[in-house]
Amino acid sequence: MQSVKESARDAHNGITVIGSGSAIATQVISNDDLSQIVDTSDDWISSRTGIKKRHIATSTSLSELAAQAGLRAIAHSGLTPLDIDLIILATSTPDDLFGSAAQVQSIIGATRAVAFDLTAACSGFVFSLVTASQFIRNGVYRNVLVIGADFLSRWVDWGDRTTCVLFGDGAGAVVCQGNSEKDNLLGFEMCSNGALNNTLNLSYQGNLENIGEDKQINNGGFSNITMNGREVYRFAVNKVPEVIEKALFRAHLTTDDVDWLILHQANKRIIDAVASRLKIPEQKVITNLHNYGNTSAASIPLALDEALKEGKIKSGDVIAVSGFGAGLSWGASIFRWGR
Template sequence: MQKNYGVKFLSFAGALPSKVVTNSDLEKLFDTSDEWIYTRTGIRQRHVVDKNESGLSLSVDAAKQALNKAKIDPKAIDLIIVCTATPDKQYPSMSCMLQGAIGAVNSACFDLSAACSGFIFGMATASQFIYTGQYENVLLVGVDIHSRFIDWSERSVAVLFGDGAGAVVMSSCLAKDDELAGFILHSEADSKLDLTLDNDNIYFTDFKDQVKPDFVKMNGKAVYQFALRVIPEIAHELLDKVNMTTDQVDYLVLHQANQRIIDAVAEKLKLGKDKVVSNIEKVGNTSAASIPLAIADSLASNKIKIPSKMLLIGFGAGLTWGAAIIECNISKI
């Protein structure tokens, strides 16, 4: 496409609930152990919301941090995109509620649902508004609160998910200074329903029946095989598209679903551990929030050297998967 402008990334930020659930805590709920969970997932703990927290409160926290780092007034934001599969309400949208909470009175708002790929899909969507000159400043937020949709007696799912939010401020620049080298998005209908969260609620004909909550259901083996099939493929597809090699990638930032997936993909791409960004041990799988949270954590702890080229890859329910290559510049973080 013709780019009238470029995209620059002004800031990354993240927010986590205050309550921490360790693997030892889960030992009290079902038959498991810290060793069993860690060796299979790489997770030691995860954060979950309490009754005084929500997806909105985490989004507000992450958004305010990102805006402060970027030195952008909320009134200068033209568009807010919130990527989530677990909104606090079916409507109004998370983005509209966030707009009101931070005072971004001049922004258009909408939510985007692509599960754990949401942040990459959101970044690609936001970039189009900037490239065409439609908007100058975009606030992109990834947030999911899966703790409300987990059967805490079901080990295979309960050990994986945590709650969190991540945010990035994207802004326009000269086309020659574009920091988004490229992106690719893919989808494939999950006909076998290997990863689902139903929304049945109440039907007219049986509205008097007791409502049972809907929980996340996952075929872990199938999801693992899907990830190892599509991630290396899309990585090479995008690298070829932008005329890069893996040697030119400074950091790989995968959706933080499982450390075994992260390690296996890094091995397939022949990237050393020093090039792999991971924070899953402390936060678990935070779905649409995982990529911006991992970047924000690594920037805060100086684990990422600046400037750098990052290969970002998300994958999840749908099935959906997407990849983007961005440049991270310290003067803008």
């Protein structure tokens, strides 16, 4: 006789991605605005990054913006918050260092869902999507809400023109659902290399303080984002095409089968170089970097949601997504959109 969990596993061991949503901060900072505070210009930023403006959060919390994106994804999927079994919040900038996923769960009203944060920086959405798929394939949960949200503006040195021009704030989400008849998550690959951590990080800086006669504590906080742009570029253009090809191999597909490529929106030069190496034509590459900058874990689901709203992506389209960044971490997932 089958157990309840075994029956659940048989009932929905495939995965479909059935809904998307996004939310952005309201304040817009253009390249011209930045030229008022650092030695830069619209031409300098645009030519090197492809970014024209970014949205910066002020009074809105990350949990609130993530919840907005999540609610829109749930509505788009035709479900209600009470249908959600699990919420995975991909973020490196929570409102609370102990995690913000539970706050998001409360705001959404998904009272039946368990919620946790997943920290993998700009790879966070891809890693979370893969994590969600494992819970579904194991028959543990049926409806999983995956949210990517980051407020990197909190950790930017606004006097450093090499980093302050890059980052923006936003949130994007998808709903994944178990399906007994099909499995639309076709393949994935994930990688990490901690030896390169110092090329892009947001590190803790502590100071030793004496307590009592012979004891010490380490008291401090996190510093601003630091990045070696040249090394990150070299890493991305070499490793991202490779990880996408590995994910495609696991899916028994080639680049010719890809309808849409959505990369982490870090830099237009990186996006163009990766697409060129994969021989994926420009008309198949989805970008919105110019409007939002680098929104870290939010960038892929934000771009996905916009493309769906614009009618570019159709049900049945094969989408290749890849995130890459701090850790260093990188990964790719291949999925077919829709039920």
